Amino acid sequence: MQTVPVGIIGASGYSGLEASRILAVHPFVELRLLASNSWAGETAARRAGLPGAAGKLKYAPQDQAIPLARECAAVFLATPAEASLQVAPILYSLGVKVIDLSGAFRLRDASLYPKHYGFDHPQADLLSKAFYGLPELSRTPAGARLIANPGCYPTAAALALAPLIEAGAVQGPFIVDAASGVTGAGRKATEEMSFAEVDEDFRAYRVLRHQHQPEIAQTLGRPLTFTAHLLPAKRGILATCYARLARGADPQAVYLHKYASSPFLEVLDSPDQVSLKGVVGTNKCQLAAATDGETVVAIAALDNLVKGAAGQAVQNLNLAMGWPETAGLDNLRGLHP
Structure with a gap:
């Protein structure tokens, strides 16, 4: 089965870790990049318990993430909004699909950011290009290039x-x-x-x-x-x-x-x-x-961490890539009992 290379920047946070575990066993994904300063040089098998080829990946420091992301068809940004604002425009310009799990591109009105996020939005032109990906209410279109994953x-x-x-x-x-x-x-x-x-x-x-x-x-x-x-x-x-x-x-x-x-x-x-x-x-x-x-x-x-973050991000990836909406998500097992 042909797979698509995907990366995660901010892979050691809770949402990034959850995305790593889902994507490691996704039938259409080859996990190609995991970026984290705190875990740089360590393997994903040791830190996240990822199986197979994904577990052999070593975490790259954040400053190497963009060059490595060029090899990916899509990249998840599990980073604070301020970091996403720096990275997303570069990846977008390179033609890499971006699924941003922060609030950096969720609000259409740039004037709301100083009050609610504490910064002036430096990429206001991208707000109109970002698709707010809540699939049950507004289905993510195939080919979407910048997806703002809901909070x-x-x-x-x-x-x-x-x-x-x-x-x-x-x-x-x-x-x-x-x-x-x-x-x-x-x-x-x-x-x-x-x-x-x-x-x-x-x-x-x-x-x-x-x-x-x-x-x-x-x-x-x-x-x-x-x-x-x-x-x-x-x-x-x-x-x-x-x-x-x-x-x-x-x-x-x-x-x-x-x-x-x-x-x-x-x-x-x-x-x-x-x-x-x-x-x-x-x-x-x-x-x-x-x-x-x-x-x-x-x-x-x-x-x-799943429907509220990483799982919904994978759901958005599936729709943007034209894959079945449930791919990689239908085998998730609840944690109770």
Whole structure:
């Protein structure tokens, strides 16, 4: 079977590591490049447990990534937004497909970046060329060259609310309360993310200033209030979304119609059934809605490192390359029990 060379820059972070493990056994991919300063010179078998030829790869330092990326048909950027802004334009100009897992190209309005990301966007012309890849809502076209992979919270919130808004089943105000495991904060060592601080605790963070708020609003085409919470677990997101019911609407019927042909969306009978254990380790999103005739509560769960990051990035790669959407993802096994 013919394979395509693919690389990952930022391969030692949680999302990069997850992408490495998925791509190492992808039937149409030859993992050609793994770049990481912290693991430079070490093998992927030792550090990531990758099997076969992928395990023999040695991590390259970041400053060698671009020359090596020339040999790849596509490159995943599992890097901070500031790093993606430097690397993505170069790869794009070389004709390499770029799937960026950061927020560098998610927002169409460059003026939002100083407030929400803390920098002026230096590549505003590329924002209009980047495709926002949430396949269940806007299918990634074959041949897409720059894909902005959605954030984890926006993926959960949009999959829960967008179909209801599109069908006219709900009205505002819209509120999203979502909790994520600590891997959502990345692989940095900080006091607030240490075990003693996180264990047996539950708290909100970046209230009314989270960088994912404008991304959710952009995807929904509606203003909303979004609050993120830190969950004392390794991985997973549970998003609870609130809206007002439009007269005569049936949210569950909307979901079943919208996601009838979506392989990774699991519509359950009741929000009470939606759980992290049902999705962690997979590219699935579970969701369900309930209503009392006035209020709608929609709940979505996904793995922040898979459907919320690396798995969705592979899903976007599959569609951009014209491969089956489920390639490399349909054999992922959940982590429970």
